[in-house]
Amino acid sequence: MQPATFATTRTARYYSLGPAGPDVRHIWFCLHGEGQPVAEQAAQLEKLDTPERLLILPEALSRYALPPDEDGQRRVGAAWFAAGDLLPDFTDLTTYLDALADEVLATCPPDTPVTVLGYGHGAAAACRWLAGNRLAYERLILYAAVFPPEIDRRATLVGLPERPVTVVATTADAYTPEAAGEGLVQDLLEAGLSAQLLIVDEGPLTLAALGAGGETVVEPAPDPNPTE
Incomplete structure (x- = not known):
């Protein structure tokens, strides 16, 4: 038996917190963890849902039923990577997220700062995506990051552009030792990237934990024809 691949169009789902439009000052792309329903991810991000911030929550392409x-x-859960041959998954997720980013950015003011946040396997997906160097993002946040064993973490990190990376680890016992963060920070530093480690409690993420208070603000362009 000889396996083969065939490219076909897929219909992807994504969710958003906050409306797109001219009032947006920050855009966040938030990639969920392995099997994490997007609704549960959205609940964790509720403190980031402010009028000037648009949160985009893509759902991975491989959906499956959960208890x-x-x-x-x-x-419903979803996975970014299937066990075994991951190369088609890498191509599909990059094509998907690039197209989604293009669509979202077109609805917001030019040069709106972009943050990318990845949970668990979503952190590995974010790194694979951003290593393509197409999206002009401002910073990357990796929360309880877990890279599947089939992915060469160091080789992936070397492909990332020179942007600040924040590694967030939690005190929860549910996460694996790999998600503790120290090894990931060391790999990022060896790849020539600026990286810091933050330790947070389990539960909804605070603005401070993600450094949201330090976001760059893009002021709206002045009205060329102001009213008297």
Whole structure:
């Protein structure tokens, strides 16, 4: 039996917190963790949902059913990578996220600063995506990052552009030792990138933990024909 690949169009889903438009001052692309329903990710990001900030939450292309929640409600998870041959997944996620970014950025003021946040496997997906050097982002945040064993983490990090990286680790016992962050920070530094490690408590992320208070503000262009 000989495996083969065939490229076809996929319909992807994404969610947003906050409306796109001329009032947006910050754009965040937030990539969920392995099997993490986007609704649960959105709940963690509720403190980032402010009028001037647009949060885009892409859902990975490989969706699957999860056990119902305590109320019996249907839950759907998704994966960025499938076990085994990951090369097609790398191509698909880059094509998907590049196209989504183009669409979102076209609806917002030019040169609006972009932050990319990745959870768990979403951190690895973010690094693979950004290593393509197409998206002009301002900073990268890797939260409890986990790279699948098939991905060469150091080789991936070397491909990232020179942008600040914040590695966020949690005190929760649920995360693997790899997600503790120290090794990832060391790999980032060896790749020539600026990196810092933050330790936060489990639960919804605060603005301070993600450095949201230090975001660059883009002022709206002055009206060329002001009214008297």
